[in-house]
Amino acid sequence: MIKVQALSHRIGRAEILADIDLALPEGKITALIGPNGAGKSTLLSLIARLMPVQAGQISVKGLDVAQTPTRDLAQVMAVLPQSPSVSSRLRVAELVGFGRWPYHQGRPSAEDHAQVAKALEVFALTALGPRFLDELSGGQRQRAHLAMAFAQATDWLLLDEPLAALDMAHARALMQQLSALRNGGRSTLMVLHDINFAAAWADHIVAMKAGRIVAEGPPAEVLTPAVLEALYDTPLRVEWFEGRPLVLYHL
Ligand SMILES: Nc1ncnc2c1ncn2[C@@H]1O[C@H](COP(=O)(O)OP(=O)(O)OP(=O)(O)O)[C@@H](O)[C@H]1O
Numbered sequence: 001m002i003k004v005q006a007l008s009h010r011i012g013r014a015e016i017l018a019d020i021d022l023a024l025p026e027g028k029i030t031a032l033i034g035p036n037g038a039g040k041s042t043l044l045s046l047i048a049r050l051m052p053v054q055a056g057q058i059s060v061k062g063l064d065v066a067q068t069p070t071r072d073l074a075q076v077m078a079v080l081p082q083s084p085s086v087s088s089r090l091r092v093a094e095l096v097g098f099g100r101w102p103y104h105q106g107r108p109s110a111e112d113h114a115q116v117a118k119a120l121e122v123f124a125l126t127a128l129g130p131r132f133l134d135e136l137s138g139g140q141r142q143r144a145h146l147a148m149a150f151a152q153a154t155d156w157l158l159l160d161e162p163l164a165a166l167d168m169a170h171a172r173a174l175m176q177q178l179s180a181l182r183n184g185g186r187s188t189l190m191v192l193h194d195i196n197f198a199a200a201w202a203d204h205i206v207a208m209k210a211g212r213i214v215a216e217g218p219p220a221e222v223l224t225p226a227v228l229e230a231l232y233d234t235p236l237r238v239e240w241f242e243g244r245p246l247v248l249y250h251l
Pocket of ligand 1: 016
């Protein structure tokens with residue numbers, strides 16, 4: 001479980017997160033939704049320890065993120081930030097190989113090499129393994145970063161807008177992959193802007209606005225016209241398709 005208690009965050013005088021309490025279930029896909037500026041990336045970054053906690057407490061599988069050594073934390077959660085910053089003169093296979101560092105710290109075993117090969121295959125990157133990152137398209141680069149997180153083989157995956165650069169086939173393939181991991185008991189927390197991917201694949205949805213949680217629960221409870229119109233301040237319709245909500249907002 002990821003547990004967030006009384007979490008608040010300020011930047012200068014601005015209150016970015018206010019008194020957040022959450023208990024995110026294991027073995028589920030949780031989608032974090034909400035309008036631009038709601039605080040989704042800030043919350044994910046604090047859980048991922050990309051930023052220090054100012055007030056409140058966060059634990060992942062019982063490990064306090066403020067206290068736990070990085071190597072231990074890296075074996076329970078892998079993180080894809082919104083704009084990963086790595087050297088573009090790195091080759092794809094080297095980047096994905098970094099996902100295994102928490103296990104071998106520089107001396108990869110046969111198992112580490114096998115996990116990297118598997119991650120390259122899962123994200124359709126095997127042929128691109130020798131390429132430099134700056135020789136890839138935006139979506140291919142995004143897949144390389146996803147493959148690195150995947151190779152880390154952690155119980156939790158924390159992904160900030162992982163679909164942002166992906167075409168529809170790769171977006172679907174990623175969600176199928178996360179769903180297979182979930183069926184094996186692993187857990188994902190992901191920031192999603194495409195509400196219909198949340199509708200189709202998430203088990204649990206957390207809706208944020210102005211630094212607060214405004215709704216939380218299964219898609220059928222959260223993805224209602226009343227909740228969504230208040231969340232995004234825009235009119236929309238919710239239909240049902242194959243037993244899941246389908247949100248229409250493009251007209
Ligand atoms: N370095 C910063 N200085 C000042 N304000 C910041 C800084 N970083 C983020 N913010 C503000 O914090 C708020 C939350 O930002 P955050 O990136 O967490 O939102 P988000 O929900 O992920 O948005 P988006 O959907 O646009 O990615 C925004 O109002 C943003 O302007």
